[in-house]
Amino acid sequence: MNDSYLKFVNSPLGGRVARSFGLPKPEVLRRYRADTPEFDGLIAIGAGRAPQLLDALADVVKSTGLTSVAHESAGLWIALANRHGLMTGRFEPTEPGAHARVAALVFDASGIEDSTQLDALYAFFHDTLRSLGKCGRIVVLGRTPETCDTPRQWTAQRALEGLVRSLGKEARRGITSNLIYVAPHAEHQLEGTLRFFLSARSAYVSGQVVRIDAGSGAVSNAVDWAQPLAGRHAVVTGAARGIGAAIASVLAAQGAQVIGIDIPSAHDALVDTMRPLAGTALSFDIAADDAPAQIAAALDETGVDIFVHNAGITKDKTIAKMSEAAWHNVIDINLSAQERIDDALLAAGTLRDGGRIVCVSSISGIAGNLGQTNYAASKAGVIGRVQSMAPQLRARHITINAVAPGFIETQMTAKIPLTIREAGRRMNSMSQGGLPVDVAQTIAWLAQPASAGVTGQIVRVCGQSLLGA
Template sequence: MSDRYLSFVNSPWGRRLAQAVGLPQPLALQRHRSGQAGLVNPVILAGAGRLAESVQRLFSATDTVAATPATLRAPSTVKVQGAVFDATSVTDLPHLDELYAFFHSNAKRLGQHARVVVLGTAPEHCKDLPQAVAQRALEGLVRSLAKELRRAITVQLLYVAPGAEDALDSSLRFFLSRRSAYVSGQVIRLEPPVDSTTAIHWDTPLAGRRALVTGASRGIGLAIAQVLARDGAHVVCVDVPQAQQALQQAADSVNGSALPLDITAPDAAALLQAHVSQYGAFDVVVHNAGITRDKTIAKMTDAAWRSVLAVNLQAPLQLSQALLDHQGLNPGGRIVCVSSISGIAGNLGQSNYATSKAGVIGLVQGLAPRAAVRQVTVNAVAPGFIETQMTAKIPLLIREAGRRMNSLSQGGQPVDVAEAIAWLAHPASGGVNGQVVRVCGQSLLGA
């Protein structure tokens, strides 16, 4: 679905008109393309915390460092495409001045579509109260920068627990790349990995791995299958038997397999386990299938309530438990669920959908520590307004509001959700567990 306003304000005549009357001027996002370098380049590094050496080592290997300023106040006219500030050395409130000094001097140095990452220590891991307070304050700074910097610049905060220093690579490679174009203002916690990783081929990290994607015949599900296949996985595409033709086409397009299955059927778990017994356990499971049956609760039927909860919540819960209980996931496995901004903020006329998607967050938080014992991570993405067939049916004015009510002033694409899922599915993402990552352009709705 095309965004005519976005196209208009990025045309020469539309740009002049928007400037003249003060209309918003969002930039069309730059997304990752095959053959493109992974990390943005060049990147400026700052801060001297415990992660500085690990970060420097990553960039030294990929030749992307523009400069490491000797002082935080290092204004320059040379543009950079990224910035990483290691704030783990911020142990009290006066140390917050270091971040002010750096961003005050270097904000204008960031080019369009730049990527900014601040690294910190989660308050629960801090040794004393002043450090915990200062580290928690980073969240307000990061979320404000994500709204201020504009020009399609994204900003994230990664809290890295002691002992998780070696778990940084996959997250930095994601957030400092074009793959994270529609993710901004997020706070991610990295813990020591639940599994051990072997040598990783960063171009095809899922080579030799099996992935299951539900709701894979179209839309976001198809995009997920395509991105996981691009990263080397053999993708088993799942959808209802009624969609078998479209499902087979989707599976063929990614050189994967089609598995027609009603995930709400009483025997769904048994059928899936039979597939595992025949073809082998999965390394990645993505619970993407979802439906809407929108009405205010006063007008909603029992069937509309129950069907949405059955597909969106009950099926992921039952299938995840069955796979974990019966060795349906290999050690180092990844479960990724698709939640929604509606599950965080609620939405008019979507009490059933919001209930199911909030329940998905509860599933992630409750299952993650149990799965970690088996060296499996459980995470979720929470999309905002994504340009799909479903959102194309929304009335024009409501659709436009959904597109503009975020820091990037536009809707996301299915591939944005898929790229975030691919990061969470990555073999080197074992330190990301129990997290809910919003793919919403920093929506103004919700937390």
Template sequence: MTDRYASFVQTGAGRALVKRLGLPDPPRLRRHTPGDPLVPGPVLLGASSGGRLAEPAGKILTAAGVELADPATATGDSRFAALVYDASGVADSTGLRQLYDFFHPQARSLLPSGRVIVLGTPPVECGSPREATAQRALEGLTRSIGKEFGRGVTAQLVYVTRDGDAGTPVSLESTLRFLLSGRSAYVSGQVVRVGAGTAVAPADWDRPLDGQVVLVTGAARGIGAALAKVLARDGAQVVALDIPAAGDELATVANEIGGSAVQLDLTAPDAPTRLAEHLASRHGRVDVVVHNAGITRDKTLGRMDADRWDSVIDVNLSSQERINDVLLERDLIPAGGRIVSVSSIAGIAGNRGQTNYATSKAGVIGLVDSLSPVLRERGISLNAVAPGFIETRLTARIPLTLREAGRRMNSMAQGGLPVDVAETIGWLSWPASGAVSGNVVRVCGQSLLGA
């Protein structure tokens, strides 16, 4: 689906009209193309006094071929692809002034589609209430920067545990690489938690899923088809699954990526067993399970029949639980495995006429919260993504006024693309992302809904 308004504002007449009337100004976002450098310019790396993360972050960036600028020599004329600041040493509210001193002079120094990343310590791990207060305050800073800097700039807060090996470069690297790259074009204002876990760096960061067997449900079209293509591009052997009615489209996707197709109705009583037997016989395991299959059956609650409620809960939530149970019971997801579920900002903010859908998607977030600590003991990570307004055939059916509101009510002033969701799921699926678990990452351009 084409966003004609966004295309128009890129023209000379469009830019003049936007400037004169103060209309939304959707920027052209930097998205990932294989072979791209991690960032298109130098990165300014700063740190608070006593910070513990600037050194590992610097090692990661240097090894990735990034040019690091010296804060002491940065001037008002300097231009940077990213600003990265280690705030882990901020121990009380007075120390927050150090962030002002770093970001204030550089507020206009970022290139279009620049990146801002603040590194901190999880408040629950802080040694005093004052330190926890200061570290929690970082969320307000990053979310405000994401709304202020404009021009496609994104801003994120990454809390890095003091425990385990998460302070070492390999555990932090996948998150920094994702957030700095064009893969995170439509992700902004997020809080990512990097915990203690085993991370395995790939031989080639352009193919971070080499050798991995990945199951994608709902893979025939839209976000699912984009997922299959991105994961295959990154080296995965993709098992694409969808309902029999979508068999032709599913076969097209599977053939295009050199993967395999499985036609299966996930709501059938024997579906989890049949799926487990297929994966066991064909591959012996599944390294990554992506629960993308989902449906909508919209009506206001007072007018909704029981079938609409039951079918949405069954497909969007209960089927995930049943599949997880069987695959885990049969040890088909090995240590180092990944489970990624697709939620929605409707599960965070709610949505009129979608009580069933919002309930199911909030349940997916509950699944992450409740099951990720259990799976961590088995070396398996569990995360979710929560898309906002994504340009698909489903959103094309939304009435024009509501569609335009969905597109413009975010920091990017535009809808996201299926590839934006796929890239985020790709990052959470990497073996190098083993220290990232229990997160719900919104892919919504920093939507005002649920903010």
């Protein structure tokens, strides 16, 4: 679905009209393309007192090929970068009105132990933010508050969330701002997540807080970042079209052997989606009583490394006008079927140890929505099962996470009345809707072996929507 306003204001004529009338001008987001470098440009590094993650950060800068410059707050970075053989220099602020020259801002706040030490964040972002280019990246690294030794340290680390979310709303221009909390002894798990948030793959993910721990399996030292899912079997439900088809395509592009599942009536569309991916099409009604056993049996020979619960439906009515069937069908397909399928796969051992479960929730499950009590309840339930199952799956090194899309340009949102559709597009920090590929890239990051430290997380793909938490 096309966003006509976005296209118009980014044309020469539309740009002049927008400036003349003071109209908002959403940025055309820079998304990942296989024919362009994934990482390019300068990354400005800052740090608070006693930073603890600079070594891990140096590994990422080296592997991405980014050129780093150090803000005066990160004096330790110069010596560290030299030891790692990285090109580096001192940050020089851009003059007002000059062309911005920095692609990313990264601040290591892991050593901040008291609220009075937050001043270092002010100094860094006050000096650097105007130098950040369009579609730039802001990433703050901290320590998981729940692991902090003192109430003052917990307080200071928790303060980072308000800063990061506010930066995302102030920066605009397609810039994303995210926070990564790294638990003690989980530094080796940082690279996959930091690469995602620094790359164009996270174009519509902003204002998010991700926690990384050390208890969900090891990360190989030899990750093939071009094909991180090579040799893995991935299943995507609802894969015939829309977001499901995009998920299947991105997983295949990263090396996975993809198996798509959809209802029998969508079989032809599913085959058309799977054919160019060299994938397998399986027709199942996931809500059928025997579907879990049949799916487990169909996957038994190959086994499964990644299972993406994407299939879902809507039957919108206010609850006073909603039929019992509409309530039951949405809950059953969107939530209960996921529970039954996972039970079958885990009991049979079809989902391998070290596997990944990724569920598609929704911003409606966080904020609620008029006329969607059934849908919102089902998607909030998805969040609940992710959070409750993560500790249980830890012993098998299986991670479970969810993405919560906001307004995504699909056939479903194309049916929304124009005024509501425009509100959905503009009520976020990007002032536009996302694309199915934005959801797919986020799921692919969560599915990677390098995301072993990320589990029980809900990541919103909503352009930092103004709705919900």
